[in-house]
Amino acid sequence: CRLFIEKWKGHPLIVPAVGPHAHYTCPPEVLEACVTLATEFNVPLHTHVSETAPEVEDSRKQHGMPVVPWIKKHGLLETQLIAAHCVHVDAGEIRTLQRAGAGIAHNPSSNLKLASGIAPTAEMLEAGVKLGLGTDGTASNNDLDMFEEMRLATFIAKGFARDPLVVPARETLKMATLGGARAVHLDHLTGSLETGKRADVIVLELTGLHNTPRFARDPEAVYSQIVYACKSTDVRDVWCNGRALMRDRALLTVDAPAVMARAQAVAQQIDAFLLAREGNVLDKLIAIGGLAQEETYEVQVKVAVDDAGQIERVLREPPIVIERSSVRRQYDTYFLFADSGQSRIRYREDEILDQSGAAKEVRYSLTFTQPGKEREFEQSILLSRSRFTARADRSPRFYREYFRPAQEREVNKERRRYHIVYKDTEFAVNLDHVTTPQQPGWFMEIKSRTWSPRDAEKKAALITELLALLGADVTRISRTEYVEL
Template sequence: VPMTLLRGLADDLRLDVWLLGYMMPVEREFVSPEFVRLGTLIGCAEFIRTGVTSFADMYYFEEDVAKATVEAGLRAVLGQTVLKFPAPDAPSYEDSLAAAREFIVGWKNHHLIVPAVSPHAPYTCTADILRDCAALAAEFDVPLHTHIAETAFEVENMRREQGMPVVPYIKKQNLFDAKVLAAHCVHLDYGEIITLKHNNAGVAHNPSSNMKLASGMAPVTQMLEEGLNVGIGTDGPSSNNDLDMFEEIRLAAFMAKTRENDPTALPAVEALLMATRMGADAMHIGHLTGSIEPNKRADLILVDLNTLHNSPRFRRDPNGIYAQLVYASKSTDVSDVMVNGRWVMRDHELLTVDLPALLAQAEVYARKIDRFLILREESVLAKLIAIGGATEAESYEVQAKVRIADPTPIIESLQKPEIEIVYTRHYHEFDTYFMFDDPTQGSVRHREDEFINPKGEVEYVRSRLTHVGPAREEEFPSKVLLSRSRFLAPSTQSLRFLREYFTPDDELSIEKDRLRWLVRYKGEEFYVNIDEVSKPQLGHYLEVKSRTWSRTDAQEKAALIAELITLLGADSAETVAQDYVEIVDHSRTD
């Protein structure tokens, strides 16, 4: 709900690019107790205007979300988010879990707030995190809110990495020891639906978000047929982009009919049930709200049906009123809202929030976030840092490449007594360079290293991102280059993600087999690589390189590299004063 302050920030993107490339970097920069309080109050105002009395939320600084929700007068199930990444309110998952425990203890048995714990999703949490969150929720008998099977990509990754679908995986981590509210559940098979039902899990169906992000259409009719409690949600104002529940109810009905190719699927009465009593049951608060009956809280809304789009009204069919509310009514028809016996809106007037003041504060945040993103989008390096993990340290290296016809004599020469071999490695490397028209931006290289064992088998794979500055800082005698690599980061995203995130002007791929030796020569360490470049077919190269940290050191190592090339028997006349990406790029334009 606090993400009302991020509404419209980044749209028409895939889920991973939207979440990892924009939402999380902005959240790391701006989310604070003040941010979530303001965002929650604005979200609550929108909820009230659209006839919502209760909602479920997972975010950061949930203590402040709770205080703002109570101030606005709404009911909520609020979950403190737990992730494997550092979060705006916690540097580690242990800190997030401790914050969740403190939040639960402080708010349990509150008359409006039901505290919960929220491991964000299986792909953003480790197995240990999921188990710890389940244990915490079970200890205090509070709900556990998470995201499940939102995209086909998530499900495919789970099957590939864990050998099972998402629901069996979370069951294995004991998540169903708790009262689970599972958001999305778009890509479930029949067995997973049955597992959710048997474990009394609730489902939050988010039709607008699932359509906007092209996540797919959830099997809602099958879930309902099996007796699952399925509620309707908005997902959030930054992925929807509003909190209009009347719109969501209507879309839920239409989406089910489209998915099943059946106009009788999910009739209006059932869609409205999902937004009221069944939704409350899905949130595990059905004993408190969801229907107007004795011993439940007085949560209700009044809807004005005397509007143009609600006219005329037919009374022949007793179920006609449900169709009227679901297919014709708008959120603007809500005139009055009561929560826990207290009016929070009367005759369209908000009674608990000062909306003009809140919106003015929101504009201040919007300008700050705009400035942050404008500066970031101007710098490839800043974008790399924003997706996390980059080491902010410039590194320089001196290197030289020599074309060779046959690597065998070079390999034999490495046994000379002047050369001490520290270790030997064998890799198969797949490099993708993202290149930009502005030369000051440098380039981004995605490298996937396959580590080959002595049997010729792939032992493991490592992926890394490198931001490469100008390829040539300086050229020393014998065509030894001083080059710069500014930032190095592990790569956890797909090439498709990186392509859509960095939006390069050009892209270049290089594939090579690399034999590497770390050697000592005259007291200095050097990497000696024998590369066979197969894509494109460039043949064999000897490459000698070493890290350096000063100009004097670089000059000395450049001279030693020239000596090593001669000692190894390579023809110095075949030295190439270019990196591979330059060689390939020039060959494309020749």
């Protein structure tokens, strides 16, 4: 970043800036280093601020304060700050940003497309914040059309406030010109046609059908014409710093057909890559992030039992020691795939219950598995399989549409989980009552992680002892997974 600033600082058209993505992706020491760098070179600092409601909620939980006080604590408000989005800032935070001289980049199309929310722009303008319009990137705003941004900005502000007078056309055009220049701390260079500033000019042709008729009685009418009726295709001429870039809608410095052909070629490469990736279930899971691989070797057995209460009574007696226990309701959705690896993805909603039977905590997870090698030790089976886990932060419908499984199965169960120690060895004992698909009685699972063949043999022998101690009927051992019932 330092080298980039040193290379471009002083360029007539390019103003370098420091850009830590956001407070939740950059640790405090990175934010503070960015502040130091921006201050040293006297350049702007751009970062995302309060774009989504979960971002603000997480900040309150983790730091005990919303986003603006947190970034203020780490010095960002002492820089030429460009705060992107600011959808979920409150009145106090708006005043804090105004007093700091920070600029806000309002991106209405992006905020709507990503369902981030509607920024309180009327309140920002009333507070005197430096407010400019932006498009965000092509991933969240496909056409990058500033005329569309102007129209959206004024309309959603009026609709949100239920007041047709807020964010009028003149103020909206200012947000796209001088207000935008102020928001990025460049109003000494551009944003208005004044002596000493760069000659950044566009000429609009207002003779099109959609711009007819035009009214001249009120001098303010031109602002309504531009904001409410004009399209980007009405731009006829463009100058940047006095240099003509477009005349009579003809680009003078870019070979448009060549650029369009190259862009289409890149799009075809991306299509080919995505088609190949989407054929691989694991690659699709990796693409949505938060994935951790866990190579699991596990000795386990599952056996049908009639009386879970009798099992629990034995678990509470020596030589077994219960370290901890929980009662759960688990709702599993299995996505089954017709690939060569017989891949499965399990979406789990895991409710941990309190003594009254109400859910006190709910955890959501995704687990990817494929059948692994099996080796049998007496009544137990050593399962070797690669397992990938990720936090599930989207709805089942999203995963269903994203993964497009060949089949889908539901497994719901009530689980009583015990973590026990038997002969100085840790085991997990699950007592499961499967309600979907409905199964009579209970199943008992006894499991233990293992890391070597010798350890597996030892634990398999101990599981055999536990089966006898708990009174399980070994003829009722099941090698069928719940999803296969």
